[in-house]
Amino acid sequence: MSMQRGQYRKSAQRREEIVEAAFAVFARSGYVASSVSEIAREVGMSQPGLLHHFDGKPALLQAVLEKRDAKAQQMIAGKAGIDVFRALVEISAESQQQRGMVQLYTILSAEATNSAHPAHEYFVRRSRLIVTEMAQAFETARERRQLNPGVSPLQAALESVAFTEGLQLLWLQGFVEVDLGEQARTFFNRYFCEPL
């Protein structure tokens, strides 16, 4: 990350503010139901003023998604086997303090199920990546004799992702008895010899 100065600095800050606002608005109602004007209002400027920084509405969405991903990848990096799942439990626990973010991804990944959605490719790729990496973590745990016998890494990964996604939906719907972190931990523990 190089230092920025002169006229570029202000512009970069503006972009950051805009992405932040776009995130908040998209998190409220998803992508299709949100408007550029609404985002512009949130950031305190006019709608054409905002579109000076971004090519259009889809570009705005892309910027939001990219930012989130960078942060998430960072939390898993360098970990393997059972440590991956400890990190995932931690991420789940933290997300309980970020309802907006959870809601954004829940709504978007549902919307993006339609192949005409601008984020379709993104979400398909993202899911495949998560499942693959989680399967790899299960496989590593198996090699270390930490996985229960008879557990298929790929199958376990699919189940885990499905469960996590579904649990977020229930939580968003207001089930107070749902604790994202603890329930993820309990779920993962079924697969391992020693508890997380």
Add this chain to the structure above:
Amino acid sequence: MSMQRGQYRKSAQRREEIVEAAFAVFARSGYVASSVSEIAREVGMSQPGLLHHFDGKPALLQAVLEKRDAKAQQMIAGKAGIDVFRALVEISAESQQQRGMVQLYTILSAEATNSAHPAHEYFVRRSRLIVTEMAQAFETARERRQLNPGVSPLQAALESVAFTEGLQLLWLQGFVEVDLGEQARTFFNRYFCEPL
């Protein structure tokens, strides 16, 4: 269901056609992104012509949801304990032939996570009902000594619903290795002494 005749019959048929078309359109892009005109086009009439039969867009959505619910309730009615889960497996298997319907509910339940959404109340109530009824089925199975020791009915119900919802999302995203019926069966079997 009483026979209909005269001017009412045609109107009832029209309503049915409209609900069918609304279902298809909502299933494509969710509620907010769909337009009444699009539905009217699908059914082969003008947009004001359609709105003669329904009060407005929200009423259209309500009709779609009600129709689907009646059918679903019918498949569980009269069953208890382990039979409920056999029926649920069957429903999951069948839904694999109804991608549009699955997509509709996935997108809507995500959208309706926002309390300002016209279907918010509906989906919250629906989820609570499903969890409650499933917990009751687990409880009945426990009384019949068919449930594994240490399994909490409510917890098992929450996990099952979460898993089912999440699995549908993965399936919609194109995971070919996902089989809704079989995977539901495998998941439920963890809780029971004897396989489904």
Add this chain to the structure above:
DNA sequence: GTCTATACATTGATAGAC
């Protein structure tokens, strides 16, 4: 870099003829 003004499409909904 930001604004006002505006173009242009599309939305949900209503009025009124037939």
Add this chain to the structure above:
DNA sequence: GTCTATCAATGTATAGAC
């Protein structure tokens, strides 16, 4: 019961002044 015509509101996007 269905249509055409039309409405006000809202959407994205662009032109051009400052």
